[in-house]
Amino acid sequence: MAEKRNTNYEKKQEIIFLLNEQKATKFRELFLNLHVYEQAQIFTGLDLKQRARIYRYLTPDELGDTFDAIEEDPESIVDYFKEMEPEYAAKVITQMYTDNAVDVLAFADKKDLPKYLRLMSREKADEIKELLHYEDKTAGAIMATEYVKIVGNQTARSAMHVLKREAEKAETIYYTYVVDDDDRLIGVVTLRDLLVSGDDMLIQEIMNDQIMSVKVDEDQEDVAKTIRDYNFLAIPVTDYDDKMIGIITVDDIIDVIDEESAEDYSGLAGVDIEESPDNPIKAAAKRLPWLITLLFLGMSTASLVSHYEHLVSEASILAVFISSITGTAGNAGTQSLAVAVRSLAYKDDDDKTLFRTIISEIFTGFVIGIITGTTIMVIVGLWKNNFVLGFVIGLAMMCAIIVANLAGSLIPILMDKIGVDPAVASGPFISTLSDLTSVLIYFNIAKLFLAFIIGN
């Protein structure tokens, strides 16, 4: 594999060299022989002058295939379209799979979009306009409209003919969908079924009528779950009249799974983990809102400690353990949070399960709290030769952990209930919140035992 990657690297260098030397024919030969993913990789590494040459050397159809494989954010792809002649851009968009074209055009300028649509075939423009209406992150927004459909009273042979005719452009030829006269989905035939059944058999005899489909407004995360659980290569999308209007293929779903797990992960760290690391100012601008918000939340912890400053001035030893207690409770809370967010994303969220999760987290918090609290009690007792202090620290840590565990599981579950994405209840938020409760618990327990701590 490593070897193959090196060869690829040399090939890419050669292609860029040919582009710079303006050897159009040789360039076309090598470039078009590459996999579209590799073409896309080369294209996105070029500068403006080199891209201008590409627009002259490649037909819009050829470049459209390359554009299907570009994985940059839609805004950058829109910028490429602006560099092209509008007619050329419209043709590139026409060649792209509709789902990809729509992803990009959702970010086009208000004035550019109608221009591109006017320059396309009426049919394609209508399809794109239709798809642009679907809400982001729903089945409608990620579906493609290039699929093969047949009717039930065709023979396997004639279905095979339809398939051969449409094979070039369909997103998948593995599933052929069977619809009735009203375009309602009534079954599916896999290519495997078509291959192994007799040529003269009727589609309605070989089709599977237990077909699963998703509604156009279904959340993309649920679609991903269905495709993954059932190991489908694609799933059909229907509108509110049960008419078939598109398909979602497994490769789109991989991107969704990746995106959604990146979101959960980002939430846990309070940062967009997909940020480009090239621009420190931009990166800082993205991270600062979280940090400043948390800083203000953290100031309430400071003001709470400030409220107990007289305790600290009487027993400065108390300051020594603030960070141990807040840190450990924060860690425990983050653990609960991560488990809860994951279980919300991947399990069926009936109320009974959620209630069990919360009860279970409280018990887990107890067990962890007792063991961790006892550990620190012994350590502090021995270290400072003060077992009352050890007891205070241990008890405070235990209580702080139980509260943090409860918050870590309860907050995301409540957020999910009111319809907010629980991944936003991020790790830093939980741990900053837990700082506050931990300090409150710590100083109140310490106050009760103050005489003993100092007296010892």
Add this chain to the structure above:
Amino acid sequence: MAEKRNTNYEKKQEIIFLLNEQKATKFRELFLNLHVYEQAQIFTGLDLKQRARIYRYLTPDELGDTFDAIEEDPESIVDYFKEMEPEYAAKVITQMYTDNAVDVLAFADKKDLPKYLRLMSREKADEIKELLHYEDKTAGAIMATEYVKIVGNQTARSAMHVLKREAEKAETIYYTYVVDDDDRLIGVVTLRDLLVSGDDMLIQEIMNDQIMSVKVDEDQEDVAKTIRDYNFLAIPVTDYDDKMIGIITVDDIIDVIDEESAEDYSGLAGVDIEESPDNPIKAAAKRLPWLITLLFLGMSTASLVSHYEHLVSEASILAVFISSITGTAGNAGTQSLAVAVRSLAYKDDDDKTLFRTIISEIFTGFVIGIITGTTIMVIVGLWKNNFVLGFVIGLAMMCAIIVANLAGSLIPILMDKIGVDPAVASGPFISTLSDLTSVLIYFNIAKLFLAFIIGN
């Protein structure tokens, strides 16, 4: 979709009812009409007595298909095999796809495994023994051996015949692999190519000889990346002699992507997020090692604060801001960590890019540090009417953030360099480490300005 799920629920209830009533024929009819994923869902919800009936009502071949779709951990599946007659179990295993069978058998008892293997066909047993040797999480461990291969001088028609014959059992029929006389992989023909080319064309004329493959010992994460980037439905696996020995399909890859992102995510929270929430004692046992380790690390922070206790007793106000500074630096460090872990997992990790990432993180830390530091300086200055104190807190926070950002990006990169999975350098670890450095920075700066803080 919701409606469909309800129907499914009723259907499941009915099937379980039929099983309890011992209506074998009606049970078989309904059960076998379900998708294997639904069959698996029902099966895993049954009790021992109900499962014993399943083993009587279903043939091993029928149950083998169900078992291919069970997603429980391999240990539980091995337990099911123990409930069956060994002959029955061996037949179920034979019917399963080899990759799934091997996943499970890797967890079988030392005495059961040879028994099952002896009861299978020689060929299947040899294949399983072969696959059991591959290291966990490599291409060899997740590949299947059910694929279709042909030779280059066949016609498209004869290739289609081979395909039809093997369609029933192959993991994918979408790709047919072309090998030479020594079983070396020389090309691939998609079913789309076969469908659109003339019946009498030779395979070597229509095949794509720019075929990508992975080596048997390649890491499963790299395989996943290749399949995702190129949008493949499957990729062939070759041994050290370039002989083709298996394929990895996209559905296996979805599981890998999910598993790997769960690992990264677990690392960030210091917990196995896939843990079952049903048993608090077990959950606590899994989380405690991390918490106790971090507690001990946190004790070094406490002992550091203890070292500066005289400072706190002179200016108890210093204690007020410990948690703000450690908390904010910890949050910033966790952000850097998450971005670095993600970029290590998904980008090409050449040294230049990594060096740029580190430099960029230092700059980002500077920008964030200056803005956050200035904010807290103003807040503290106004609140406590003490701008020297504000300056100390602000400066300490800035320095602490820069160090935390550097650690958050540098540590995972260094771990990756020495071959340790950077996801293990988890969030709690970074934030506990950052507590230590933050406290050190804070008290040293405070010491310099102590006279001014108290004097004011």
